Amino acid sequence: MNTVNIDVAIIGAGSAGLPAYRAAKAAGASAILIEGGPHGTTCARVGCMPSKLLIAAGEAAHAARHTAPFGVHIDGAIRIDGREVMQRVKSERDRLVGFVLDSVEAIPASDKLTGYAHFIDDGLLQVGDHTRVRARSVVIATGSSPVVPPLYQALGDRVIINDDVFEWSDLPRKIAVVGAGVIGLELGQALAHLGVEVTVLGARGRVGPLTDPAIKAYAERTFQDSFRFEAQAEVEAVARVGNEVQIRFRTGSGEQVEDSFDYVLVTAGRKPNFDRLALQNTSLTLNSQGVPLYDPRTLQAGTHPVFIAGDANGVLPLLHEAADEGRTAGTNAARFPDITPLTRRAPISVLFSHPGIAMVGARHVDLQPDTFVTGEVSFEDQGRSRVMLKNRGLMHVYVDKASRQFLGAEWMGPDAEHIAHLLAWALQMKLTVDAMLEMPFYHPVVEEGLRTALRNAAALLRTDA
Missing domain, CATH: 3.50.50.60 (FAD/NAD(P)-binding domain)
Structure with missing residues (x-):
C-alpha cells in the first residue's frame, strides 16, 4: 500500500x-x-x-x-x-x-x-x-x-437518463420524458424537431426554471406546439411489455391516458x-x-x-x-485556516429551446409584493423578430420601486441567451432602469424588445410615483 x-x-x-x-x-x-x-x-x-x-x-x-x-x-x-x-x-x-x-x-x-x-x-x-x-x-x-425513481427502475434498458441519449446509434420512434426541467425540455424538444414522437410528463406545473406565472403559462403553450406536454401529470403505473414501456398517467384536467413508448427518459433531478x-x-x-x-x-x-x-x-x-x-x-x-468567501456573479440561467428561455437575477417568486414593477414586452409584434418569423415570446423585467434598480427578469423569446448576458452584466453593475435605457440599441435588432420592456417599467414607475 x-x-x-x-x-x-x-x-x-x-x-x-x-x-x-x-x-x-x-x-x-x-x-x-x-x-x-x-x-x-x-x-x-x-x-x-x-x-x-x-x-x-x-x-x-x-x-x-x-x-x-x-x-x-x-x-x-x-x-x-x-x-x-x-x-x-x-x-x-x-x-x-x-x-x-x-x-x-x-x-x-x-x-x-x-x-x-x-x-x-x-x-x-x-x-x-x-x-x-x-x-x-x-x-x-x-x-x-x-435520479431514477423506484417506479422506473424495473424497466431495464427501456429507462434511460440523459447520459444514455448520447450513446444512441439511431433515433427512436417514440419516447416519454419524465420531468419538465431544463434537461427534459431541451432534449424533448430537440428530439421532437428530429421527428421523434415525444410526450413530456411534468409534475406540479413546472416549466423549466420559470417562476413567473404569466411567462410559465406562455412557455407551456408554446412547447405544446412541439410535443405533447402535460405539465401536471401524475404517473400511476409503468410496465415493460417486450421492448416497449406502457405508461398510465392522469393529466392535470383529470383525464386518464395510457400509451406505449420505446424509451422512458427520466430527467427528474440529480x-x-x-x-x-x-x-x-x-x-x-x-x-x-x-x-x-x-x-x-x-x-x-x-x-x-x-x-x-x-x-x-x-x-x-x-x-x-x-x-x-x-x-x-x-x-x-x-x-486554510485563512479562508475567503466566494464572490458570486450575477445569477443567469438559460434553457436552449426554440424560442429560448432565460432568467437573470431575482426570480419572480422571490420578490416581495408591492416593492417592484414589472415591465413587459411581447415579441409577437417585435420588428426584427417578425422579420425572421421568430416572433414568439413574452418577457417580464423587474425593477425596484424605491431605487429604480434592475432586479431581474424571466422570459421566453428569440435570442434569449444573448439578451440574458446583457441583463446579467447590467445587474452585476447595479444599473438602474434609467441607466439601461441610456445604453445604445441598434435598429433593427431583437434587443429592441428589451428596450420596450424597460420603457414599460419606467412608465409604471412614473405612474406609481
Whole structure:
C-alpha cells in the first residue's frame, strides 16, 4: 500500500475539481487530483455540449420545415437520418472531450491518482486498493448523478437518463420524458424537431426554471406546439411489455391516458455523488440525506478543512459556477485556516429551446409584493423578430420601486441567451432602469424588445410615483 502526504487532495477531476487543483497549486500548495470515473467533465461528455449538438440538429430540421412563408420552397419531404445525426453528436462530443483530456494529460503524473476515494478518517483517504492519501485539506468535487425513481427502475434498458441519449446509434420512434426541467425540455424538444414522437410528463406545473406565472403559462403553450406536454401529470403505473414501456398517467384536467413508448427518459433531478466517500468515517456533520453541512459562501464544511464545490453541493449546477467554486475551494483549502468567501456573479440561467428561455437575477417568486414593477414586452409584434418569423415570446423585467434598480427578469423569446448576458452584466453593475435605457440599441435588432420592456417599467414607475 502506497502512502502519499499532501497539502490538498481534490476528489473529482471535473468542472470544479480541475480549477480547484490549479488554484491550490497557484497558492503554493502541493496537490493531488483523484478521479475514479472517466475524465472529461460532465459538461463535455453528457451535459452542455452533446445536448447542444442534438439541439443544433433539431433546429436545422425545424428551420428546414418552415421556409415556405419566406417564399423558399424545399421540394419533397425533409429527410432526417437518425444515424447521421447521432454520428455527428458523438464525434463532435468526443472531440470536445479530447480537449479536456489533453489538459488532464498535461498535469504531472505525480499529481494524479486513478481510483475511487473514500475517507478512513478526517484527513486520511483510501484510493482504490493501492494508495492512501494523508491530506491537510480536502476538496470534494465529485459532481452529481441523475435520479431514477423506484417506479422506473424495473424497466431495464427501456429507462434511460440523459447520459444514455448520447450513446444512441439511431433515433427512436417514440419516447416519454419524465420531468419538465431544463434537461427534459431541451432534449424533448430537440428530439421532437428530429421527428421523434415525444410526450413530456411534468409534475406540479413546472416549466423549466420559470417562476413567473404569466411567462410559465406562455412557455407551456408554446412547447405544446412541439410535443405533447402535460405539465401536471401524475404517473400511476409503468410496465415493460417486450421492448416497449406502457405508461398510465392522469393529466392535470383529470383525464386518464395510457400509451406505449420505446424509451422512458427520466430527467427528474440529480443527487450529489457522496455514496462512495464513506463520510460516516469522518467527524463532519451530515444532514438526514448524508450530505455534509457547509457554508455556501466559503464552501467549508463546518470548521473542518473540507470544501465542497460544483454540482456536489447542489447550489448552482452550472459550469461557470462550478469553475468559480472550484477556484475558491482550491484556494481556501491551500490557505486554510485563512479562508475567503466566494464572490458570486450575477445569477443567469438559460434553457436552449426554440424560442429560448432565460432568467437573470431575482426570480419572480422571490420578490416581495408591492416593492417592484414589472415591465413587459411581447415579441409577437417585435420588428426584427417578425422579420425572421421568430416572433414568439413574452418577457417580464423587474425593477425596484424605491431605487429604480434592475432586479431581474424571466422570459421566453428569440435570442434569449444573448439578451440574458446583457441583463446579467447590467445587474452585476447595479444599473438602474434609467441607466439601461441610456445604453445604445441598434435598429433593427431583437434587443429592441428589451428596450420596450424597460420603457414599460419606467412608465409604471412614473405612474406609481
